[in-house]
Amino acid sequence: MEPVTPPPTSGPRALLVRRGLLLIVAATLATGVLAGLARLGVLVGWGPRYLVDHGPLLVFGAFGTVIALERAVALGRGWGLVAPALGAAGAVAMLVGFADGRWLTVAALVVLVALNAAIVRRQPATFTWLMLLGTAVLAYGALRWARGAPPFQIVATWIAYFVLTIVAERLELSRLAPTPRWAARALVVLAAALAVLAIAACDHPTLSRALGPVLALTAVWQLRFDLARRLVRRAGLPAFAATGVLAGAAWLLATGVFLAAVELPPAGPTYDAALHGVFIGYVLSMVFAHAPIILPAVARLEVRFTRALYAPLALLHLGLIARIAADLGASSGLRRSGAIASALALVLFAVTAVVSRSARRPRASPAGRESRAT
Numbered sequence: 001m002e003p004v005t006p007p008p009t010s011g012p013r014a015l016l017v018r019r020g021l022l023l024i025v026a027a028t029l030a031t032g033v034l035a036g037l038a039r040l041g042v043l044v045g046w047g048p049r050y051l052v053d054h055g056p057l058l059v060f061g062a063f064g065t066v067i068a069l070e071r072a073v074a075l076g077r078g079w080g081l082v083a084p085a086l087g088a089a090g091a092v093a094m095l096v097g098f099a100d101g102r103w104l105t106v107a108a109l110v111v112l113v114a115l116n117a118a119i120v121r122r123q124p125a126t127f128t129w130l131m132l133l134g135t136a137v138l139a140y141g142a143l144r145w146a147r148g149a150p151p152f153q154i155v156a157t158w159i160a161y162f163v164l165t166i167v168a169e170r171l172e173l174s175r176l177a178p179t180p181r182w183a184a185r186a187l188v189v190l191a192a193a194l195a196v197l198a199i200a201a202c203d204h205p206t207l208s209r210a211l212g213p214v215l216a217l218t219a220v221w222q223l224r225f226d227l228a229r230r231l232v233r234r235a236g237l238p239a240f241a242a243t244g245v246l247a248g249a250a251w252l253l254a255t256g257v258f259l260a261a262v263e264l265p266p267a268g269p270t271y272d273a274a275l276h277g278v279f280i281g282y283v284l285s286m287v288f289a290h291a292p293i294i295l296p297a298v299a300r301l302e303v304r305f306t307r308a309l310y311a312p313l314a315l316l317h318l319g320l321i322a323r324i325a326a327d328l329g330a331s332s333g334l335r336r337s338g339a340i341a342s343a344l345a346l347v348l349f350a351v352t353a354v355v356s357r358s359a360r361r362p363r364a365s366p367a368g369r370e371s372r373a374t
């Protein structure tokens with residue numbers, strides 16, 4: 001029998017590269033979170049050096065890179081790894097304080113746009129188009145940032161990027177539960193509105209208020225049509241992932257309503273509540289929900305389901321509730337405690353995932369696992 005040649009992103013050397021990139025992502029994530037805590041006045045080791053880069057470290061350096069890695073594995077071509085490699089280089093540049101390194105992030109996102117375009121060409125579907133759209137919006141934000149725009153000016157592009165990417169990812173995973181045609185069309189209209197508004201808000205900040213209803217409607221769409229609604233009644237990993245997805249969508253709904261009601265200032269408690277309702281409530285909840293699916297695909301690191309995974313998920317959400325209650329009631333002590341709880345939830349999730357690996361379960365073939373990512 002002919003030996004089967006693994007895709008260029010799957011060989012032992014590529015796997016080593018992928019795991020190396022994940023290590024850089026983990027270091028960037030830790031630094032970004034510590035910088036966030038430092039912004040709240042919590043005494044942390046090396047975070048204070050990165051106060052200004054808290055958002056860029058997390059959005060571009062950590063999540064931008066890991067999502068690029070997942071897309072590169074989905075494409076299955078060696079050149080796709082250039083996107084996460086450049087993203088990781090951009091993260092390292094931020095960590096060492098090399099300001100011109102911002103252009104590495106821009107380059108990473110240009111390659112990521114090309115990568116997503118190649119995936120669309122191979123598989124033209126609503127979810128591949130939405131990922132391409134989200135990446136194009138993020139690349140626009142990165143370009144503005146590299147040319148000197150402060151984070152608050154481009155923050156709408158970051159929100160749009162995460163929402164478009166996550167909705168696309170959920171659409172891909174929900175392919176077995178077809179949605180009515182009108183609903184699929186409605187989602188495309190919402191996605192287009194989100195992209196246009198996010199780009200326009202970079203120059204017209206008052207438009208951030210119009211983002212609110214679009215985010216809220218997108219959340220309603222997810223709560224109504226996502227496969228998670230059915231899976232939440234099952235047991236094990238599907239129920240855990242579905243709980244994370246539904247809780248995340250609920251935060252997106254609440255934040256959308258909030259954003260529709262207030263003007264988004266460039267800093268302060270209202271800014272904090274609106275941003276972290278999306279970035280912690282929606283994004284991190286989805287990250288927890290999908291990590292047991294994505295980690296095996298990108299790094300062949302199994303995360304075995306255990307009920308203990310619910311503890312960090314609950315802590316994440318309880319911490320955020322406390323933080324936002326404090327934001328709205330202007331209590332800085334509770335705000336800090338809530339933020340610390342969210343940071344601890346990340347640590348607890350990582351520890352639980354690592355400990356779960358020590359319990360054995362039957363191995364699936366690498367090809368089988370990676371094919372999910374397409």
Ligand code: HEM
Nearest residue numbers: 036037039040055058151152267268269272279339342343
């Ligand atoms: C426990 C975790 C976190 C803490 C303690 C934290 C803390 C903070 C603080 C204190 C601010 C400033 C808000 C203000 O102006 O009053 C901020 C802004 C921001 N955060 Fe976080 N954050 C955390 C997690 C995240 C995550 C996971 C993301 C993204 C995925 C994120 C993205 C941002 C962004 C984009 C900004 C705006 C940056 C700017 O305008 O300079 N944060 N964060």
